[in-house]
Amino acid sequence: MKKTTHNSLFDLTGEVAVVIGGTGMLGSAIVRGLADAGAAVAVVGRHQERGEQCVKAVAARGGNAEFFSADAVSRESLRAARLAIEKKFGVASVLVNAAGGNDPMVVASPDHPFESITFPDWQKHFELNVGGGILLPCQEFGPAMCGRGRGSIINIASVTGHIPVPRMVAYSASKSVILNLTKYLAREWAGKGVRVNSITPGWIPAEYNRRLLINEDGAPGARAEAIFRHTPMGRFGEPDELAGATVFLASPHASGFVTGIDIPVDGGFLAQTI
Numbered sequence: 088m089k090k091t092t093h094n095s096l097f098d099l100t101g102e103v104a105v106v107i108g109g110t111g112m113l114g115s116a117i118v119r120g121l122a123d124a125g126a127a128v129a130v131v132g133r134h135q136e137r138g139e140q141c142v143k144a145v146a147a148r149g150g151n152a153e154f155f156s157a158d159a160v161s162r163e164s165l166r167a168a169r170l171a172i173e174k175k176f177g178v179a180s181v182l183v184n185a186a187g188g189n190d191p192m193v194v195a196s197p198d199h200p201f202e203s204i205t206f207p208d209w210q211k212h213f214e215l216n217v218g219g220g221i222l223l224p225c226q227e228f229g230p231a232m233c234g235r236g237r238g239s240i241i242n243i244a245s246v247t248g249h250i251p252v253p254r255m256v257a258y259s260a261s262k263s264v265i266l267n268l269t270k271y272l273a274r275e276w277a278g279k280g281v282r283v284n285s286i287t288p289g290w291i292p293a294e295y296n297r298r299l300l301i302n303e304d305g306a307p308g309a310r311a312e313a314i315f316r317h318t319p320m321g322r323f324g325e326p327d328e329l330a331g332a333t334v335f336l337a338s339p340h341a342s343g344f345v346t347g348i349d350i351p352v353d354g355g356f357l358a359q360t361i
């Protein structure tokens with residue numbers, strides 16, 4: 088076995104990483120982490136301006152990234168992005184699936200109980216978080232990785248996929264599929280040299296969940312206080328705290344025998360009992 092130094096364990100030089108949802112809050116932190124470790128990074132999303140901002144931030148740190156526009160719920164759009172990425176950087180060796188979100192209006196709450204959720208609203212969550220969040224990107228980028236016999240797929244799950252959280256019923260159910268499909272694909276593609284794992288972020292306020300967590304005056308709301316009580320570390324996470332787990336799973340030197348696992352980065356949320 089080749090001798091590996093501590094530094095080269097986490098060196099991604101020569102890797103081509105694709106981050107779907109790289110325009111978002113967590114995705115762009117993941118992009119920065121992968122680029123800092125030496126990967127060339129394709130930032131994929133619908134919003135060009137946010138994508139360009141992310142690319143600029145990487146360039147300012149001396150890294151290499153480029154924005155590619157795509158709608159993750161369209162296979163054709165993902166295919167066009169894949170071809171453009173291959174032309175620019177070559178075949179992807181790392182795929183991070185970070186596109187997803189929750190519609191705060193589709194919540195089961197006393198005013199809006201479970202039985203009032205409409206089927207189209209339910210489907211909307213599955214279309215984005217399952218269709219665009221894992222299924223279509225894995226179908227589009229996975230076969231080329233399998234063809235080359237190497238690759239690492241990292242799916243961004245959620246604590247709500249492990250424990251269904253009040254007021255996020257459709258989101259929680261859709262995120263549970265990420266955990267399930269990660270294990271399924273890990274088994275399916277292990278013999279082809281492609282590892283498939285997930286990361287479960289804890290609570291990190293973003294645009295789509297801010298209204299549920301933060302009061303208008305910027306102070307944590309009652310729901311945030313409940314989350315802090317349930318989080319042994321007693322705080323929200325920071326986007327950059329996902330970079331370490333991502334680089335570990337992306338690196339064939341650091342995690343070459345790791346597939347089908349989930350890494351919670353959640354301040355202990357999933358370990359909490361009474």
Ligand SMILES: NC(=O)c1ccc[n+]([C@@H]2O[C@H](COP(=O)([O-])OP(=O)(O)OC[C@H]3O[C@@H](n4cnc5c(N)ncnc54)[C@H](OP(=O)(O)O)[C@@H]3O)[C@@H](O)[C@H]2O)c1
Pocket residue numbers: 107108109110111112113114131132133134135137157158159160184185186187188189215219220243244245246287288289290291292293294295296
């Ligand atoms: N923040 C948290 O507390 C938390 C906790 C656990 C898990 N997560 C998960 O982490 C991931 C990122 O969330 P975030 O907190 O960073 O929220 P965010 O800032 O709203 O990012 C969401 C990302 O999804 C992308 N996206 C949405 N629809 C898309 C589509 N049709 N095609 C392509 N991209 C699409 C957005 O890109 P464009 O708008 O540019 O298309 C954006 O990059 C999501 O999967 C979320 O479920 C977040």
